[in-house]
Amino acid sequence: MPKAYVFTRYGGPETEALMEVARPAPGPGQVLVAVRAAGINPVDWKLRTGHVRPGDGExxxxxxxxxxxxxxxxxxGEGVEGFAAGDEVFGNTVAGGYAEYALLSAEVTAHKPAALSFASAATLPVAAATAYDGIRHLDLPAxxxxxxxGAGGGVGAAAVQIARATGLSVVGVASEGKKDFVEALGAVHVPSGPGWDARVRAAAPDGVDGVYDLVGGDVLAEAAGLLTDRTRLITAGAPVEEVERLGGARVxxxxxAAVLEEVARLVVDGRLDPYITRTFPLEQAGEALRTVEDGHxxxxVVIEVAR
Structure with missing residues (x-):
C-alpha cells in the first residue's frame, strides 16, 4: 500500500504519523497523481490544530x-478533460499532498512546463498563487x-518578486535575520518588531500606496495607519472581519488553472524564484513541517517523493 503522512486527530505534532493508506480513486472532476513533490505551508499545521476555514467541511x-x-x-475522474495518464502536472490537492499518491482538483491543476522542476512546481499552487492574486487584487500602477x-515567508517572498516584476517598488517587513534574503528579493528591508511602522515611514518618506499583509493582528492595524486609502489594504494573514473593520479586504x-499557468511562466521566465531553501524525503515529512511551524x-520547504 502507498504511504502518506497524516494526522490522526486535531492537536500538535504528536498527532502526526507516516502510514500506509489505500490508493485514492479519482472522483468526478478529480485527477489522481503519483506525487513527485509537495509544498509545505503554514495552513497545513493550522488545519492539524483544528483551524477550519469556510468550505473545508468535516x-x-x-x-x-x-x-x-x-x-x-x-x-x-469522470468529466475531466485536458489531462491524461502520463501528463506532468501541479495543482491544489483535494485530499493531501504529503503522500505517494494524491488527488488534485482538475479545475486548479495545470500542466507543468518541461523547464520547471517538480519541486519548483509544487511550491506554486498555494504561496505563489496567493501572492499573484493579491498583487492583481491591489492593481497598483507601475x-x-x-x-x-511578513516578506520573508513563502507568500511574502513571492509577493515581493511578482510586485517587482510588475514595476512596483516594495518595502518588505521581516525579522532582522531575513534582511539579506528580503533585499535579494528586490525589496527595501524594514526590521519587524516594536516601532516597525515608524521605520517604514523613514524608509518610504513619500508614503506607501498599498499594503499586502501576511501577519494580521496588531501588525495589520498598524499597517492600515500607513495608508490614506484603506481600500488598498489587503490581507492573507487575518480573518475577513478583522481587515474589513479597518476598511480593507481579504485577498x-x-x-x-490559469493563475497556476501564469505563475509557472513567471518562474520559467526568471522573474519569480520559488526560493526552495530545504527539501526532505517523505519519510521526514514531520521534520519538514516543523521547519515551517516554528515560523523561521x-x-x-518541499517534500520530494522518491520513485
Whole structure:
C-alpha cells in the first residue's frame, strides 16, 4: 500500500504519523497523481490544530497533510478533460499532498512546463498563487510603492518578486535575520518588531500606496495607519472581519488553472524564484513541517517523493 503522512486527530505534532493508506480513486472532476513533490505551508499545521476555514467541511481521520503537489497523472475522474495518464502536472490537492499518491482538483491543476522542476512546481499552487492574486487584487500602477508584511515567508517572498516584476517598488517587513534574503528579493528591508511602522515611514518618506499583509493582528492595524486609502489594504494573514473593520479586504482568490499557468511562466521566465531553501524525503515529512511551524523558515520547504 502507498504511504502518506497524516494526522490522526486535531492537536500538535504528536498527532502526526507516516502510514500506509489505500490508493485514492479519482472522483468526478478529480485527477489522481503519483506525487513527485509537495509544498509545505503554514495552513497545513493550522488545519492539524483544528483551524477550519469556510468550505473545508468535516474532517475525516486519518487526514493526509498538504495543500499543493506536483507529479504525474495516473488516472482521471469522470468529466475531466485536458489531462491524461502520463501528463506532468501541479495543482491544489483535494485530499493531501504529503503522500505517494494524491488527488488534485482538475479545475486548479495545470500542466507543468518541461523547464520547471517538480519541486519548483509544487511550491506554486498555494504561496505563489496567493501572492499573484493579491498583487492583481491591489492593481497598483507601475511606480507605486507596496508594503509587504511578513516578506520573508513563502507568500511574502513571492509577493515581493511578482510586485517587482510588475514595476512596483516594495518595502518588505521581516525579522532582522531575513534582511539579506528580503533585499535579494528586490525589496527595501524594514526590521519587524516594536516601532516597525515608524521605520517604514523613514524608509518610504513619500508614503506607501498599498499594503499586502501576511501577519494580521496588531501588525495589520498598524499597517492600515500607513495608508490614506484603506481600500488598498489587503490581507492573507487575518480573518475577513478583522481587515474589513479597518476598511480593507481579504485577498480575492481566483483559484484557477490559469493563475497556476501564469505563475509557472513567471518562474520559467526568471522573474519569480520559488526560493526552495530545504527539501526532505517523505519519510521526514514531520521534520519538514516543523521547519515551517516554528515560523523561521525562509522561502519554501518541499517534500520530494522518491520513485
Amino acid at each position: 474532517q475525516v481521520f486519518p487526514a493526509v497533510l498538504g495543500r499543493e503537489a506536483a507529479g504525474v497523472v495516473e488516472e482521471v 511606480g507605486a510603492t507596496l508594503l509587504v508584511t 480575492a482568490r481566483a483559484r484557477t 523558515a525562509r522561502g519554501k
